[in-house]
Structure formats: structure tokens, C-alpha cells
Amino acid sequence: MAENQFIKLRKEKLAKIRARGIDPYPSQSKRSHKIAQILVDKESWIEQATQITLAGRLVAMRRQGKIGFGNIEDDSGRIQIYVSQAEVGVENYELFKLCDAGDFVQAEGTAYYTQTGEYSLKCAKITLLGKNIRPLPAVKEKKIDGKIVRYDEFADIELRYRKRYLDLLLNPEHRKVFELRSRIISAIRRFMDNKGYIEVETPILQPLYGGANARPFITHHNTLDVDLYLRIAVELYLKRLIVGGFEKVYEIGKNFRNEGMDRTHNPEFTMMESYEAYSDLKGMMDLVEELVKHLARAVVGKDVYEYHGHQVDLSGEWHRAGMSELVKQATGLDVFAESDARLAEFCQQQEIEIPAGCGKGKVLELIFENSVEPTLIQPTFVCDFPKEISPLAKAKADNPLLAERFELFIAGGEFANAFSELNDPLDQRQRLEAQAKLRELGDDEANVVDEDFLEALEYGMPPMGGQGIGIDRLVMLLTENDSIKEVLLFPQMKPERGE
RNA sequence: GCAUCUUUAGCUCAGCUGGCAGAGCAACUGACUCUUAAUCAGUGGGUCCGGGGUUCGAAUCCCCGAAGAUGUACCA
Secondary structure (H helix, E strand, C coil): CCCCHHHHHHHHHHHHHHHCCCCCCCCCCCCCCCHHHHHCCHHHHHHCCCCEEEEEEEEEEEEECCEEEEEEEECCEEEEEEEEHHHHHHHHHHHHHCCCCCCEEEEEEEEEECCCCCEEEEEEEEEEEECCCCCCCCCEEEEECCEEEEECCCCCHHHHHHCHHHHHHHCHHHHHHHHHHHHHHHHHHHHHHHCCCEECCCCCEECCCCCCCCCCCEEEECCCCEEEEECCCCHHHHHHHHHCCCCEEEEEEEEECCCCCECCECCEEEEEEEEEECCCHHHHHHHHHHHHHHHHHHHHCCCEEEECCEEEECCCCCEEEEHHHHHHHHHCCCCCCCCHHHHHHHHHHCCCCCCCCCCHHHHHHHHHHHHCHHHCCCCEEEECEEHHHCCCECEECCEEEEECEEEEEECCEEEEEEEEECCCHHHHHHHHHHHHHHHHCCCCCCCCCCHHHHHHHHCCCCCEEEEEEEHHHHHHHHHCCCCHHHHCCCCCCCCCCCC
16 A cells, blocks of 8 residues: 555654664563552552553553553453553653554553543653554544444445454454454364364375365476375375274364355364264264364354354253155155156256266255255254265165265354265275266266375275364354354455555 | 355544535544543544446446455355
8 A cells, every 4th residue: 555644653763762862662671560450459550559551552542741651462461551650750751742542652651540440550751662664553442331333434345354454453452352263273173182083184196086076276396297186175184094903083274265245154174073983873973963062162152142143052851853754845856766857857846956977866966956955944964875975985784775864053154064975995895986977967066087096095094984064154153243254363365456 | 155244544433316525433634631422622634345247427326346244155
């Protein structure tokens, strides 16, 4: 952005400060206390006349002649400072007059109550720690009946996302969302660690991508002169680790999918996947349900959430139902028994497009997405996915058309996906080759055949359960945000057009 | 991708059927020794998202483009 009048004026102030022999960007500061520390036990700080040195950002200035008030803020809290020429001396007071809201300062003094009863730091000296040359948007607050009313809030959604640092600085409730996100993720780690899982890190740059149906981002390694893909899932690498003898592994990390963006999709997003040898689909259901309930109770402290216009209650036993039954209830169609003509007619009515080469399993899924998914408001495990669309899941023993797979739906959206993992190397090969055929037919999201993964399976992989849960959507639910951008510090934005 | 809406000062916004581009806060100058959305007096500040068109005259009407939001499609 072009230099504006404000920056010009602040640079002039910088020059004045330097002319007084003061470094506006000193390398050292010394603070004795954080602000929150001295906000408790106020009387004792005052009685003992403790020498207190605070450091923080000056967020407001009220100068009046030879005295002035300001408010400084660190990440623990905010306090008023009182600066008078009589206390700090003429020279230091001149420096204070050159300070602006937005500067970082160090304030030394003692705690006291002002004439109006405001607990404050009476300064003996002000030190500049970092001069601000671009004014912050002026957000003002007033306490009315104990509630903080904010004026001229920094509220433009686009600006909040593009300049997240200002959003965090000026809108404390948004900072809280990200603090909560951090607590949720560390609680997930503790939860998994306590269950005996080990956390691992697998490659983000992969020579082949797999573990999900999605289009990848492609990049290039110069030295090897090979194209590499940014991972779309961690599944195939975590399974290799189970082959290698680990029994319980999980990874929390970014996946990248080169697809559309909307309020529940960002091109890079955070997933937690876990695999447990000798467990199965049922074990994964219990794990996911226990984890999400635990996060709600232990981190947020409540069971009922307002999400996408619905009241979602995470307590109680979650509903478990088969996909075919749900579709039958909603539409009267028994998809696997229905004639192709009848299905085609129904799909045409519902404006569901059936891609080339797909079987009834795919059709079932399409009808499910259209007719059932939006109605699944309370947490629901949808089980018995068609095998056809589950190339990495074990088939059901009593029905070869279905797979041991579930997805968790809440408020009409997908939250988790899990299988009894396919460990038959020959079956797995056939399934991936079937995917390759779909790919040839034009499905550019079908899986690719990963020979190295298949070879690993041939060495033997124990039966196991695996699951993946979308962390961003989980954080959206638990922080009651309807847009994924509200829970990503730096959501993907189109570049602003220069010139 | 499509549809609708939005875009005006650093921030939040007003600007009617086309007629001199505005307010509050912020900034600047001055006053002020206990303020707290400090107050009082004064001053400066604009690519009205960009480009084109209609018109004597466009922030306003029309067309093209950009970004954002919402919905929809796609995306386990």
C-alpha cells in the first residue's frame, strides 16, 4: 500500500525520538511481571509498593496537559498506566508525548488507585520498545453494566482474514477461537497418547498420492527431477507403519486437496488419522465417539452446540444406521434390489447425475448424499458403505456388496471416516486396479495403484481399524463457527490484484 | 462454475428519482495535573474496487472485469 499521511507523520515522530538520542527499537526489555499477575491481589501490590515493570502494547492514550493515561496490553491482560511529568520528569514525559497507540512500551512504577478508583500503574519511567508507524484501526470499548460494548469494531470479514494479525489484536473473541483450537488439538494428542498410540510424521511430499478420492497438488523436486504430490491423506503411510510392527499410530497434520473452496472446504486442512492393529470398525466407532465427547466435556465444557442453524447434542449414545436402510427410509428405494431403469428414473427426477461406469454402490451413495445427508443433524454413524466406493475397506463377511466402513455425520456434514482396513493384498490389488479403470473412464479423483503399498501388504498386515477425523470441522462445531475460515488462522484467499 | 448481494477517508458507515463527496472515531494543531468511547476549539485527509459507456453532468444508470459474503454445484 502506498505510504499515506499517517505513516509519514509517524516517521517524523521516529526522527524526533532518534534526535533525542533514544533508540525506538531497543534490543532489550525487562519486565518483572505479566499484567494478569498484578491484576490479582491488588491491595497487596499497592501496600507493599512493589516495583513493577510491565511490557506490552499501548492500546489507548488519553493525554491531558502534563499528565496522561494509557492502557497497555500483553497476552495476559490489560491495565491502565498513569504518566505524569511530575513523576517521570520532563525529558521522559516528552518521550511519552511522542508515543502513539500501537507502540510497544515498558512501564515501570507501582500500583495504585486513581481518583476515580481505577487500578493503575503509576509510572516512574516509560521506555519505548517498538514504535508503530502504521496506525491500528481505532476500536473503542466502553463498559456498560459490566458488559463491554465495542465501537467501530474491526469487522470487515475480508480484512479480518487477509490481515489476521489485526483481527487477533482487535477482536479478543476471535483470538479465543484459536486458543480453543490449540487446546482441542493438544487434548486430542493427550487422549490418543493415553490410549497407547504413538504419534508419527509421514511425508507430505509423496511420489504417489492415495488414501482418498481427491485431486492433488503437484510440485517438482529439482535435484531428483521428479514430480511430487502434496499428500491428500496419510492412510497408506500409516498402514506401512502397522506392517512394520507398530500397533497403534496416529498423525495430526495437513492434507492438501486441489478442489473447490466453500464454508467447509479449504485447500489445506488438518486431519487426524489413526490405525490400530487387531481393532475393527466397531472399535473405531467407540474411539471417535469417546474422543469427540471427551473434547466437548473436557475442553469446552458443554454437550449442546449451535451449529449451522441446528442444536447439536453430543451427549447420549450416538445413532448408528446402515446407508441402505437410511436411503430406503427416505426414498422407499432398496437400491441394490431395484432395477437400473427405476434407479435411473429416480435420479433423473432428483437431478442426480450418474457418472459413466459406476455401479449401484455409487448410485446408492449419490442418493444418500442427496436425500439423507442433509437430514442427519444429531451425530450419526452411517455404516455399511458400498464396497464399490470403499477401495481400502474390508468387505462385510455376510454381504460382499458392502464394506466395513462408516462415516460420522453431524448437522448434515461429514466429520469422520473409518474402516476395518483391507489387509488382503490380492483383494487390495484388484480394488486399486478397478479404481485405475475408473480413472481411465475420466474419474480424476479415483485412487492410483501404489505398487510399493501393495508390496507392503504382501508382507502381511494385521487386521485393524483405522479412522480419520477432520479437525477443522470439529473445531468449527466446538467453537460454534459456521465457516472454516473462522477456525483457520490464515485461510486461503485469492490474491488481491495489484495495480 | 452459476445466481444474488456487497465494495465510498486509516476503521465503522451515510450518501434519495443523476446536480459541489459526508458523519463518528482515528490523525494533526492548540488548551487541559486523575482520565477511561476523556473533554473543548480548530485543521487536514478521497483512484467513491478497476476499466469502458450513456449524459451538459455519474459514487448513483448500463456493460465488462476484480475481490468478498451467502446460496448452489463439484469435492468421501
